[in-house]
Amino acid sequence: MNLSLQGIGMTSRRTRERMISRLMEQGITSNKILDVMRDTPRHIFMDEALSSRAYEDTALPIGYNQTISQPYIVAKMTELLLEFGRLKKVLEIGTGCGYQTAVLTQLVDYVYSVERILPLQKKAKTHLSDLKIKNVSFLHSDGGWGWPDYAPYDGILVSAAPSEIPEMLLEQMAIGAVMLIPIGKVGNQELQRVIRTDSGYEVERLEPVSFVPFLSGRD
């Protein structure tokens, strides 16, 4: 176990407990998700200078103009994704530092995670291997293409906001699959849940959210 994993003292345990209480106050009810978030050391996913703030309910910088999603949004999207039951294969777009990935891997059978910024993907890989998480594969690509090799997926979770739902992601959903995706420009985004039915797609418009933009190409 590396140093940052060992450094989980009493303070940090209390801080984590506060994060969980806050999530419950904000309406997160799934005990499974709350347990996973209590046990996942969020501070190892960020630079040391910021790790003392890891359990605050806020998005924090992870470099390359990107942010780690705030705990509430990670919990909420995970809860909405899993509302209809456990999922086998989940595609995640926007690995970032890998925190949401780590949470997902503990709640579904397997996660396929796509990130367009290579150094971020490398960091995420290190964090997940430090945590001994094995049920995940990473791809350095523009997530607008999805990851066709392993499609169709039972769930898709997108952590950056495009102006509309990428066609290729819709195509890579199995019948009955659920997708959580923020849609819209900075300052005017909403979370949407898409369900693929026998005859098409149902779209639910959920709450206002604030994500970094979904960019095309790879860096």
Ligand code: SAH
């Ligand atoms: N859940 C991540 C969120 C990171 S921010 C975390 O908590 O760390 C969103 C991420 O989406 C960024 O890393 C950004 O580089 C990535 N991203 C944006 N557009 C993308 C695209 N088209 N394909 C893949 N990743 C993308």
